[in-house]
Amino acid sequence: MTEAMKRRLFGVAALAVAGAALFYVGMSDMGDDLVYYWTPSELIAAAEAKEATVRLGGMVKPGTLDWDRDAQQARFTITDGDHEVPVHCTGNPPQMFREGIGAVVEGKLGTDGVFRTDRVMVKHSNEYEAPDGHPPEVQTTLVDE
Amino acid sequence: MIAQTIGVLAKELLIEWRDRSRVSGLFFFGLAILLMVAFASPSEGALRDQAAGTLWVGLLLASTRALDQAYAIEMEHDAMEAMVLWPVDPRAVFYGKAIANSLLLTTVAIGLVPLLFAMYDVQLRGDPLMLLGFLVLGCAGLAAPGTLYGLVTAQARGSSVLLPLLLFPLVVPCILAAAKGTGVVLEGDPMGQGDSWLALLGAFNALHWSLSGVLYGRIAEDT
Amino acid sequence: MTVFATAGSGVVSGGWEYVYAAYGVTWLFFVGYTVSLIVRQRAADAASEDP
């Protein structure tokens, strides 16, 4: 094999590796572990989760939102239908936050069973709709990716 | 080419070994950053939370000092041209130097970790092998693009600013994955996220180690 | 700041000032970059024509 051929072969092989790496990052589902959040049932089931920072996702139970805007804190309950977890949030939730919306909170579950967080993320769907437009069809998933 | 790579690597390591001041200099540089961040930190609880991130910021800053000097010896002796005229494949030069830089950084990292445990009051809850994996892959991820840009900026004006400016944004994924992964190993990993960060780090390394090797040859022709 | 009065309702109301700001900044950038291109081209033409 000539030197030039070797060089070309190396170039092609390197590009293949680079392409495979990008493809792997884009296509594999390894991000799922990281985007993952626990539902209240799973959080309650996982005893070892008392100290580590975890994410909890679910619906803000209607009628439980107690929002003290001056003190910049809110209390509400996250539910998945079966179980619910009371959440104490310091810092204001985003504006679109409301009862009945999907939300994910990041923080720690205290020994008293209250989940403390300073990060509330509202999961509104990615649809952009006119107000009197068609009803949204794909609002079933809480977190799309 | 593999034999040449090993030759370059051996030469680089020999230089490091003869003049051990660079390794110890980098180590104390990293240590100084750990100390300074501790002074800047509001509380000891916060210190514990940011331990992994601080380690990697320290290593990142230390890496720019290391890579700045990766070509200092060649520059001092006007050996840049000799390196091109030398009958050695430029890719071998790149891989030799990059592996040497990875080893150098990993050594510093392994030296800093016990101090991190002591000073930042963290303990190892996860797998020590996984921690080693993050250290090695993280340092390798810094070294590959760093060695490439080290050659570029060594010959440009204002190189001490230019190298971080080019390198930092490029290695964001590497630093992010390494810091997050290290944090997960230290704190315990109930949601099992360590593997994903390790995989991302692996992909970053695959991308940059392969691509930089090709591009280095192209740059070396023009120097 | 009408926008914040409705915080918590789940729908953003008002906020035209933000809309105008976003569109304004778009035009500002396009016009600004055009001007910079013209100015630099003039300077370059002048430099290359009579050294």
Added chain:
Amino acid sequence: MSTEAVASAPAPTKSRFHWEHLVGLLGLVLLVAGQYMGLFVAPPERMMGEVGRILYTHVPAAWLAMVAFTVAFVTAVAHLFTGRRGLDWATEAAVEVGAMLNVLLLIQGSIFARPTWGVWWTWDPRLTASAIMLLTFVGVLMLRGAVRDPDRRATWTSVATVLAYVNIPITYFSVKWWRSLHQIQSSPETVADPMVFVLRLNAFAFLFIMIWFIARRWRLAQTLARADEAPPLPAQEAT
């Protein structure tokens, strides 16, 4: 080799007319129409209300910044293979225009974030990724400014552009997993019909204007390179 190519190329035409002006004019017309429709014709968005109108000028900027960087990547790769000086000018032009659109994108995003998320800045994946993207390409431009030799500058720019570009996806995924929640990319399928049209209109307007910008910037780079390589006339006259 490329010096000869430049020297033998025809002298710059003195006529003021270039093809790109047609494209630019079309872009301007579309932009006026698109921005007007975005502001006053399109319906307000269901959740975000009037603020949702920012979408029509924000999303095209995001798309076109990516397109500009893609152009830069393609010309950089082509330059590495062929060594043609014109491709280097194109890379410079596309990176600069892309960086300009990227700054615009960040400012618009910031204005968008304030009423919808309540903050000017948040460590949202797409925000973070585009800020890092800007930094990488600003690094490329700085590198260009730090090198005088045209051949070396061309090679280094190309290499840095390629690295900066291939790093975009991996950066995006890393910050996405780091701060892992954001609504997924809107595609025409998830945006209501009357909104798609306005969005497309603005996207094409931005596209044509971007082409005009890059073409003009390319001609500027060409003029500068010729000025640089012109023989040192005063010295010759003196002898």
